[in-house]
Amino acid sequence: MRQALALTLAAALLSGCASHKPEDYNGIWINQKAIDSAAKGISLRQALKDNGPNFEWKLNIAAGQASVDNGFELAEGQLAAGDKQYQVVFPGNHVETLTLDGDELVQNTSQWSPQQSFEKARSPAPMGARTGTTFEQALYSAYLGGEWKIMAGPGQGGTVHFRDNGVVEGLPSLDRYALCLAGDCADMSGANDSLWLERNQRGAPYIFKRDGDQLEILRALNSAQPDEKPQLSPGPRQWLLERD
Known part of the structure; x- marks a missing residue:
């Protein structure tokens, strides 16, 4: 009887797992x-x-x-x-x-x-939002969330916050950012990570390097001709940030 009961329960559990x-x-x-x-x-x-x-x-x-x-x-x-x-x-x-x-x-x-x-x-964007918005916000929060201190560069000693909606606070003369996930921006920067920084819808691409709680943001140098697709490589360091 005990063995039959165990088999019945196992079958029920398996049926429940397979049924959606x-x-x-x-x-x-x-x-x-x-x-x-x-x-x-x-x-x-x-x-x-x-x-x-x-x-x-x-x-x-x-x-x-x-x-x-x-x-x-x-x-x-x-x-x-x-x-x-x-x-x-x-x-x-x-x-x-x-x-x-x-x-x-x-x-x-x-x-x-x-x-x-x-x-x-866990925290989905409204169903009417562009597909990809929820992933992007979760990634931004996990990857750049928290409080970053400017260790070197303009605004040294200040605090930077990267919000999950693409707002950046604390980087002098900048108010928006976007991480490059794929596509043309990734192709232009080769094997390097890149992001876009702007203010009032005017900005430029940057190369960045992440190592644990340190984030180095570098100017992007373009080696392509004016009529060619940009080819970006790391240039001089603009900021060094450290997350508390």
């Missing part, structure tokens, strides 16, 4: 592994490369819509229910398959992408 309601897929799912890797204070480019290429899925089961963001491009497709899975059909007959494994959303291996796992966002 359609609404369980709903919402915004982010690449938490990429965020956690970057938060260790390593190269952002390396953390994203090792855990990419996609960073956020947004699923609306009722509307049959799905979108995915890779930090540069946004793809929108239609959801189709399958046996214990969903298929996302994108233009050009590009199909991705999504399943749930416990609390994780799994993008299964396809001819376009490797297998990846995503977690339901």
Whole structure:
């Protein structure tokens, strides 16, 4: 009797793990592994490369819509229910398959992408926000959150805050920033990490180097001709920041 009861309970547990309601897929799912890797204070480019290429899925089961963001491009497709899975059909007959494994959303291996796992966002942006916003805000908070002291450079001795909405406070004559995640900005800076800094919508790219709680921001030197795509390399140091 005891053995039969144990088998019954095991079967029930397994059945519960494999069974998911359609609404369980709903919402915004982010690449938490990429965020956690970057938060260790390593190269952002390396953390994203090792855990990419996609960073956020947004699923609306009722509307049959799905979108995915890779930090540069946004793809929108239609959801189709399958046996214990969903298929996302994108233009050009590009199909991705999504399943749930416990609390994780799994993008299964396809001819376009490797297998990846995503977690339901703890603090999602509104569903109407651009796909990728939730991942970006979570990454910004984990990677640059906290209080940074200017150890060298303009404003030395001051305090800098990088907000998760792209606002920067404390860097002289600057009020906005954006980390380069992928695409053209990554191509222009080669193997280097880069970010954009601006004030009143006028700014420039910079190269940065992250080593634990130290952040070095360097001017970006462009070796390309005026009619060529910019090719950026590290120049003189502009700031050295240290996080408390």
